[in-house]
Amino acid sequence: MLLAQAASEWRKVAFIIGNALGLSSNPYLQVGDLALHERVIALVEEGALIADGDPSEMRVCRVRLSH
Template identity: 45%
Template sequence: MTDDDTFDTELSPAERERVAKLPEPDLALIDAALLSQASSQWRKVARVVGMAMLSMPDHLEDVPDAFFAKRVALLVASGRLESQGDLRRMRFSEVRLGSV
């Protein structure tokens, strides 16, 4: 598998276990951070995720970027963000604020 074939949203079993325990308020914080980094202009998902992660409280510092990318996909599915490209690959997809 080449770098171009890998998906950024894969979580290890330990990561899945960690994020499964996140309470709803933490998920809301993550979503708000992601939305705050989005714009009406297209931005790489990697940028949105990275900047959102930098803005998070210390108790969420061990939440993996792949989980943030999965939350981006959920925000797209809900219509809060629009996307282009393959959302499983952060460097090859972009998002912008949705029209909802």
């Protein structure tokens, strides 16, 4: 869900999380923004995303796909 919102160009972490939240409209599967934010940080640490800035700063940091 998060990687599908990322792209080869830089996007703000808050934008990616907001789009992912919009896609998770299933009333039985609720995921909060903090859980998604932690997952973005993990994806940066795993190398799936590249960060421009501190990933813990959701509104400032930008990320893009690593490949």
